[in-house]
Amino acid sequence: MKNLIFIIAFLTSISSFSQENNIKHFEISVSALFWTPTSTHMKATNSLMSIIPPDSYTSSDADVIGYGSCIAPKIQTNYFFKNYLGLSFGLNYLSIQNYLEFTDASTPITGETNKFHNEAKILNLQLGYAGQTNDYARIHIYYGAGINYTPYYSLKHNTEINTNEFPSYSAEAWAIGAYINAGMQIKIFPFIYFTMGLEYSYIPHTLKYTSFGATDHEEKTDLGGIAGQIGLSFKFLTY
Amino acid sequence: MIIALNIKAQDSTYKHFDISTSAMYWSPLSVHLSGDYYTPGNLFSKFAGFGNTIAPTINMIYYFKSNIGISVAYNYMAFEETQDEYKNIAEIHNLRFGISGRVFEKPLFGLSFSTGINFVPNYNFKMPMRFSNPQGMELNAKGFTYGAYFNAGFRVRIYKGLSFITSFDYTYIPVELNYSATYQNYELVQIEKTNLSGIGIQTGLSFIF
Numbered sequence: 001m002k003n004l005i006f007i008i009a010f011l012t013s014i015s016s017f018s019q020e021n022n023i024k025h026f027e028i029s030v031s032a033l034f035w036t037p038t039s040t041h042m043k044a045t046n047s048l049m050s051i052i053p054p055d056s057y058t059s060s061d062a063d064v065i066g067y068g069s070c071i072a073p074k075i076q077t078n079y080f081f082k083n084y085l086g087l088s089f090g091l092n093y094l095s096i097q098n099y100l101e102f103t104d105a106s107t108p109i110t111g112e113t114n115k116f117h118n119e120a121k122i123l124n125l126q127l128g129y130a131g132q133t134n135d136y137a138r139i140h141i142y143y144g145a146g147i148n149y150t151p152y153y154s155l156k157h158n159t160e161i162n163t164n165e166f167p168s169y170s171a172e173a174w175a176i177g178a179y180i181n182a183g184m185q186i187k188i189f190p191f192i193y194f195t196m197g198l199e200y201s202y203i204p205h206t207l208k209y210t211s212f213g214a215t216d217h218e219e220k221t222d223l224g225g226i227a228g229q230i231g232l233s234f235k236f237l238t239y
Numbered sequence: 240m241i242i243a244l245n246i247k248a249q250d251s252t253y254k255h256f257d258i259s260t261s262a263m264y265w266s267p268l269s270v271h272l273s274g275d276y277y278t279p280g281n282l283f284s285k286f287a288g289f290g291n292t293i294a295p296t297i298n299m300i301y302y303f304k305s306n307i308g309i310s311v312a313y314n315y316m317a318f319e320e321t322q323d324e325y326k327n328i329a330e331i332h333n334l335r336f337g338i339s340g341r342v343f344e345k346p347l348f349g350l351s352f353s354t355g356i357n358f359v360p361n362y363n364f365k366m367p368m369r370f371s372n373p374q375g376m377e378l379n380a381k382g383f384t385y386g387a388y389f390n391a392g393f394r395v396r397i398y399k400g401l402s403f404i405t406s407f408d409y410t411y412i413p414v415e416l417n418y419s420a421t422y423q424n425y426e427l428v429q430i431e432k433t434n435l436s437g438i439g440i441q442t443g444l445s446f447i448f
Contacts, residue, residue, distance in 0.1 A: 034387050034411035036268045036436050043270045046432035054424035066270070069411065069434055100432075139306050139340045141350065182391065184340050184352035186307060196338075196354040198389055198409060226268075226438065228389035228409050230354060 024237075027078040029195055031231020033092055036069040039222040041207075042120070044068030044098045058105040064116035067096045067155070074229065078130040078144075088130035088144050094122040115158070122153040122223060124201070126179055143182040148201045150175040150223060155207060169211035175223055177203030185233055193233040200226050257300040259404055261443020263314060266291045271416070271433040274320060274327070286325035287366070289318035296441060298335075300353075306341040310353055329364040331435060333357055333410075335388055349394045349402075357388040357410050359435065364416060368427070378418035378429055386412030386434075392441065400447040408439035 037043050045065040050058050076090035098118040128146010156170045183197015201224035209216045267273045267289070274288010294316040302308035312335040320327045337355020364380040392406020411434070418429035 034389075036411060036434070038268070040270065043268070044433070045270050047271075047429065049427065049429040052426040052428070069268075069413065069436060098432075133342065137342075138304070139342055141342050184342060184391075186338075186340055194338075196352060196389065198391055198407070226409060228354065228387055228411055230387070 025080055026236045027080065027086075027233055028236075029074075029076040029078070029231055029233040031074045031076070031195060031229050033072040033074050033199065033227040033229055034069075035072050035094060035225050035227040037067065037222075037225040039224075040066075041219055041221040042067050042223065042225070044096075044118075046098055046100055048100060048102055050102075060102055060104040060114075062100055062102060062114065062116060064098055064100050064118060066098065067118055067120040068098050069225075070094055070096045072227075074231070076126070080130070080132070083134065084131045086130035086132070088126065088128050088146060090124075090126035092124045092126075094120065094124070096120040096122075117156075117158045119156045120154070123151060125149045125151060128179070132185070138187045140185055141182065142185055142195070142197065143180075145180040146178070148177045148179040148203055148224065150177070150203060153223060155209075157209065169209040169216045171207040171209045171219075173205075173208065175203050175205040177201060177205075177222075177224055179224070181229070183229060191235050193235065195229065195231045195233045197229045198227070199229055200224070253305070255302050255447055257298075257302065257308070257445055257447050259296075259298045259300075259443055259445035261296045261298070261404060261441045263294045263296050263408060263439040263441040264291070265294050265316060265408075265437050265439035267435070267437040269433045269436060271431055272318075272329075272435065272437070286320075286322045286327060288320050289327050289329045289364070290320040292316045292318050294333075294439070296443070298445075300339045302339075302341075306344065308339045310337050310339040310355070311335065312337075325367050327364075327366050329362070331362045332360055334360055337388065347396050349396075351390075351392055351394060351404075351406070353388075353390040355388060356385060357412055358385045359383055359412060359414075362414075362435070364418070366418065368420065376420045376422040376427070378420045378427065380416040380418040380429075380431075382414075382417065384412055384414040384435065386410060386436070390441070394445060397444075402445045402447070403442075404445045405440070405442045408441055409437075410439075411436050 043066045047063040050060045072094045074092035078086045078088045080086035100116040130144040132142040133140040154172045158168045179201040181199035185193040185195050203223040207219040294314045296314035298312035300308040300310040314333045316331040318329040339353040341351045343350045366378045389409045394402040394404045396402045413434045416431040420427045
């Protein structure tokens with residue numbers, strides 16, 4: 001307990017010192033991104049229609065396209081030379097599942113299960129400029145912009161019903177784009193801030209889908225999207 | 240007394256209220272809501288999509304600190320989209336509970352941010368279908384859901400506590416719409432996993448007291 005009190009007191013003192021003097025300091029943020037794609041190709045359709053006639057068998061028609069939205073974890077570190085001048089490095093990971101499974105009683109083999117499964121995994125590294133208004137204030141604005149580097153993405157698409165092969169076709173590569181973000185931070189403890197904001201990324205890219213090792217088709221799209229951000233930021237003095 | 244309270248509120252050092260009324264031009268981000276796809280089928284055909292809307296919004300913020308407050312907002316979205324003989328209509332009621340903050344407060348200018356829970360106590364989607372019969376039928380989905388909202392904007396003071404406000408709005412609301420319809424003895428069920436997410440531009444007036 002003594003150690004904990006000492007650590008808190010120490011962090012509080014260095015945090016206050018850094019804030020009052022507007023000197024170099026670190027900031028680490030952990031947050032959740034409420035992410036939605038902006039391109040039509042990445043947006044999801046997940047539709048199942050069943051027609052139940054009077055003779056009680058069911059006829060179904062399904063449609064699964066694209067990938068959709070997700071809640072993604074994000075970690076970001078900022079190093080501020082001054083409040084308005086800092087370097088930012090962020091990392092977020094999007095994992096999206098667009099999955100549908102149903103049994104169509106009208107198929108030749110009664111009870112056969114149909115599966116549709118699209119899956120997207122996108123890792124984003126962000127390197128850029130970061131700034132903020134008065135750091136010593138209880139509430140202040142942050143803003144940033146920079147390069148969004150996607151070292152790895154994996155998009156898997158399955159359009160076949162009852163196939164044993166997953167995926168029917170897939171695309172894996174890297175991409176590069178840009179991001180901007182802005183938001184607000186509210187001090188809830190001397191060195192802990194509640195963070196909320198908006199982020200937009202633009203990652204134009206041509207996806208090359210392959211199927212069984214051969215190029216199947218290409219798709220020009222945008223791997224970026226728009227996201228709301230909620231999290232906590234921790235500010236530390238550096239010597 | 241109101242004038243006195245208003246003057247105090249303008250000093251931004253007192254607990255105060257901020258009430259605003261505005262119009263939000265809103266555009267959905269999901270394929271199902273934004274639509275523009277048309278699916279003529281062998282057995283049935285339908286037109287999907289509900290389009291954009293302008294939603295009246297009322298928002299009340301109680302600033303318990305000079306620039307940090309809690310907010311409650313309500314807006315009503317009504318949609319109508321037609322194509323050929325198809326006409327899709329929808330309505331969404333949004334209730335928002337969140338935290339709001341103001342920064343850069345100058346005599347004539349200020350920035351504001353807000354985020355929180357977007358509760359949809361009631362949505363109602365109606366989508367006509369034709370099922371080998373020109374009279375057709377109507378698929379209907381009702382329910383409730385919830386998500387998150389994010390809002391960022393600025394205000395320009397017009398007169399004392401009265402300000403012009405404009406902001407950018409983003410919502411994230413995943414939902415599973417369960418449409419159903421009956422035609423003669425047939426029953427149709429359509430399950431649509433989508434979202435009520437969207438972006439909006441909001442303009443209006445706010446009054447601080």
